[in-house]
Amino acid sequence: MPNKTKILIVDDHQLIIEGILSYLKHIDNLEIETTNSCDDAFAKIKVAQTDVPFQILFTDLSFDNIDETSKIDGGESLIKLIRKEEIPIKVGVITGHSETNRIFNVIRNLEPSAYLLKGKCNTNELNFAIQKMLTDEVYYTHEIHQKLLKRALIEIQMDEVAIQILKELPNHPKISNLEGVIKKDDGSLLKIRTIESKLAKLRTDLQANNNTDLVLKAKEMGVLD
Template structure:
């Protein structure tokens, strides 16, 4: 780590800030400032960029204290603004959002250096994350890392027919009713036996107990809406 690592912590709930500060205070050589809005955070980051820059900003994703005058309404907007201005600062997310679609979109589109869940936050985890970030590496909390790996694995195994089946499945009381609803790329219809075979493979891949569980897990992974 640098001699003194300057960190900006952004969250609109003071109790959350105090909780995270209680973990950060046990890490050596940190200078920490806090703000409750993304607009204020961006202003601080820009103002200090030349003479006393922040090394890291940790932000939540959702903010409840926004009003009509807000420009940056959440952590994603803050990170985008930082990237647009090409400000040299490591961005990290500390949030309660663990839903895979949100996680995937944030990481895929914004590439933050860290994604940490508030419920798993600790001195050890923050120490490790900060060390990784300052070395130009990324850190995702274990639960997030596992979800991303599982989604990537499922996406590799998924094809157009599988996605059609998963989308159509909740609409029909019987598997046999899916025949005529699912088509191959060439336009030909997929037979019931092939649909049943594909469902069996999907249940194995997603470790689903039944077809209802299969659809729920596909939604959790963001494969279908």
């Protein structure tokens, strides 16, 4: 019989852990431990290094049970500490965070081997993710891939004029007030017709219903602060 894959699951909600376990029980050859604490998770990982190390960590990003006694304030900090200490463990994220900018920043900065969404993962997806992780591949759910592709597309299309328009839009009750404010690269001012055309394209690209929705979606994607 091949060696079992040793997995640690970290989430502050026990019901979420129970749900993940209910899926994993249908996958053969796993040895699973769980904890509700990032501090405890890191301690378990460190201790296991001297005996039978964990091969995979699945963690949430946000934890509601953090208090003044906590040394590690969430999943992102846990992953950073693991990276800092160069612990050889595959890290996967199972979270409810599906905001495009949050996803983009977590994947860009922490490079998890998997990113799955709570409530949408199942036995097949978890099994697929585990197999990918064990072979040094990455697995992001379809929804995560779509958001990353959209974020990359928007970033390519977002020129300096578009950024100016989006930043100024909340400050002006009328679109016509933007004329004489938005500048081209050469310093010349954009006419209202060009601004309106640019806004229409931005609304289409970001699938916004109106200009207010456009600004909100730009912020959610991290295009605006």
